[in-house]
Amino acid sequence: MEDFVTMKLDEVIDDLNCCKCDQCRRDIISYALNRLAPKYVSTDTGRALAKVGLMSSQAEIDVLTAIYEGAEVVRKHPRHPVPKK
Incomplete structure (x- = not known):
């Protein structure tokens, strides 16, 4: 299941409008x-x-629903400082 979730995240990560760092990716995968x-x-x-x-x-x-929900949570509450624009 973990491999499948990771593969699906790789397919859609550009559409998620969230940080793509390793920490955020792991958090989205864990959430899902x-x-x-x-x-x-x-x-x-x-x-x-x-x-x-x-x-x-x-x-x-x-799987995609869980990934999108995870991305929303991680986007709102990243576990690292968010750079100012």
């Missing part, structure tokens, strides 16, 4: 992962089935 159902597997077959499940439209929508 904490709000998504875990997908634990212990076999190669389980990994394959989990990947297939993540390819569903609903799974992608759930």
Whole structure:
């Protein structure tokens, strides 16, 4: 799940209007992962089935929603000083 969330964040980060530093990226990923159902597997077959499940439209929508919500929270409350414009 973490790899999938990271991949989706990479795809949409330019549209999020938020800081792209490593700290903010980790915070967005952590926020999203904490709000998504875990997908634990212990076999190669389980990994394959989990990947297939993540390819569903609903799974992608759930991940993107969590990412966008995380970006909003991180944008409003970054854990580093915000440079003045």
